[in-house]
Amino acid sequence: MAVLNLCFCSKIAPLPNPPKSLSLRQISSSQSQPINPSFPLPSYRTPQDAQTQSHLSSLCESISKASVLTLLSASLVFASNPALAFKGGGPYGSEVTRGQDLSGKDFSGKTLIKQDFKTSILRQANFKGAKLLGASFFDADLTGADLSEADLRGADFSLxxxxxxxxxxxxxxxxxxxGNTSFRGSIISGADFTDVPLREDQREYLCKVADGVNPMTGNETKETLLCK
Structure with missing residues (x-):
């Protein structure tokens, strides 16, 4: 924006100064010469023109300063929050974890409340005992991940x-x-699925392998799955 404004202002050329007085000989000489249509006729600057040019120059200077300040402010924002400088960066935690390949990464025991893991690859990642309240695993790949003893209340596993x-x-x-969230082949002994909206086919499958009691809530896994 600043570059555009500067280019615009640089094209405002000063208006031509009025010519000096012409002598009678010059006037008569010019009248005897044929007028060349391709030759631009001179324009004359009046006091109003000079005032207009002064206003335009002041306006351009103000716009340029404002644009520079805007760009500087934006730079400071990105510098103060590195996560915003990366495509898909999440607003929580100290690392960019959205849309990343984090296979095998160790997050065990960490506090990652509302952490953004959308569309990330988290195969064999270790989340054992991590606090993941409200974390988003939307469309993420958690194949073989260790989520044992993790606090996943309110987490999003959609797709x-x-x-x-x-x-x-x-x-x-x-x-x-x-959506198409799949828990096939997962170990759910002692897991608490209270108020988790599961597809009926997923619920039936999990009920076949469910057992144990959750040590944090005291709820039986089968009961939380509403198994018949």
Whole structure:
């Protein structure tokens, strides 16, 4: 924006100064010469023109300063929050974890409340005992991940692949599992699925392998799944 404003202002050329008085000989000489249509006729600057040019110059200077300040402010914002400088960066935590390949990464025991893991690859990642309240795993790949004893209350597993994951003794109260979320092959012994909206086919599958009691809530896994 600043460059555009400067270019615009640089094109405002000063208006031509009025010519000096012409002598009678020059006037008569010019009248005898044929007028060349391709030759631009001179324009004359009046006091009003000079005033207009002064106003335009002041306006351009103000716009340029404002644009520079705007760009400087934007630079300071990105510098103060590095996560915003990366595509897909999340607003929580100290690392950019959205849309990243974090296979095998160790997050065990960490506090990652509302952390953004959308569309990330988290195969065999270790989240054992982590606090992940409200974290987003939307469309993430959690194949083989260790989520045992993790606090996953209110976490979003919509469209996530949670196959062959370890969810033993995890607390998933109020978590989201809509769409094509799959828990096939996962260990869910002692997991709490209270108020988790599961597809009927997923619920039936989990009920076949459910057992144990969650140590944090005292709820039986089968009861939280509303198994018949």
């Amino acid at each position: 996530a692949n949670v196959t062959k994951a370890n969810l033993s003794n995890a607390n998933l109260e109020g978590a989201l599992a809509t």
